[in-house]
Amino acid sequence: MNPQKIAVLTDSCADISPALARERDIFVLPLKIIYPHREYSDGVDITPQEIYQRMPQALPTTSLPDGGTLLSLLDEIKSQGFEKVIAICLSAGLSGTYNMVRLMAENYEGLQCAVFDSNSGSLGEGCLALEVTNRLAQGASWEELLLLVPRLRENxxxxxxxxxxxxxxxxxxxxxxxxxxxxxxxxxxxxxxxxxxxxxxxxxxxxxxxxxxxxxxxxxxxxxxxxxxxxxxxxxxxxxxxxxxxxxxxxxxxxxxxxxxxxxxxxxxxxxxxxxxxxxxxxxxx
The missing domain is CATH 3.30.1180.10 (Hypothetical Protein Tm841; Chain: A;domain 3)
Known part of the structure; x- marks a missing residue:
């Protein structure tokens, strides 16, 4: 845990590998992949390759992350001693994930949370989250990060x-x-x-x-x-x-x-x- 006690949270659409997420202490919230007879968590119990193999005969739908999973992640963040959270989410133009995380995280007791719409996804979203961890390692403060994320998003x-x-x-x-x-x-x-x-x-x-x-x-x-x-x-x-x-x-x-x-x-x-x-x-x- 960094001395600033700031955690970084993003969702599965950031395309950060599990190994890199563990290395950087990034908490990842999975979106939902829904087939007629089963629901999966993106990157947890289903992989992209498994989805491609079922195409085009079976084409699932996608949905917001599970609220209970988000609360469990926030509980875990708090239990590890973090006091603040920077959350970087999939573009609100494509998904309701940002609004969901914002409403739940900003009302979660015991953590100060700042939730950002990445206006992007995949590489764009992931680069934002990873650069926040780089700046944390360099000692950036909470206030500096709040100013930094919107500028990075534009760049x-x-x-x-x-x-x-x-x-x-x-x-x-x-x-x-x-x-x-x-x-x-x-x-x-x-x-x-x-x-x-x-x-x-x-x-x-x-x-x-x-x-x-x-x-x-x-x-x-x-x-x-x-x-x-x-x-x-x-x-x-x-x-x-x-x-x-x-x-x-x-x-x-x-x-x-x-x-x-x-x-x-x-x-x-x-x-x-x-x-x-x-x-x-x-x-x-x-």
């Missing part, structure tokens, strides 16, 4: 390439005709988070490798040229070979980054995008 950009439009179409986010046309033309949308925290298309590229090339080029263009430190992150949804290709395109930028994180896409995002999602992100540090 964090992530993007993803979809391998198929099928699951966006099944989820009602695009029409069937658009899905068929996009599939026939091998269109690979590149998506990111809009200012309101919802997913938005920022480019459409023909071909898988071209889409990864474009993402790498966009990230390279965001790398500071004045020596300002930055963090890079990459993640994949069941396509480690594609991840290696993307990393090869970003090798120099990864080598010069202050921090580099690598993860696997969570179950919740994987449900809505399908397998073979590949993503990268950058966070400019102060």
């Amino acid at each position: 964090t950009q992530v993007m993803f390439s979809l391998d198929t439009l099928e699951y966006l179409q099944k989820g009602g986010r695009i029409g069937k005709i658009s899905c068929i046309a996009g599939t026939m033309l091998q269109i690979k949308p590149i998506i990111s988070f809009a200012p309101d925290g919802q997913l938005a298309s920022i480019s459409k590229v023909r071909g898988r490798y071209r889409s990864m090339d474009e993402m790498a080029g966009r990230i390279r263009a965001m790398v500071p040229t004045d020596g300002t430190p930055y963090t890079l992150a990459t993640a994949h949804g069941g396509c480690p070979g594609d991840l290696e290709y993307l990393k090869s395109k970003l090798r120099d930028e990864i080598g010069c980054a202050t921090h580099y994180y690598e993860g696997e896409i969570d179950c919740t995002l994987g449900v809505h995008t399908g397998p073979h999602l590949i993503g990268c992100g950058i966070q400019i540090l102060e």
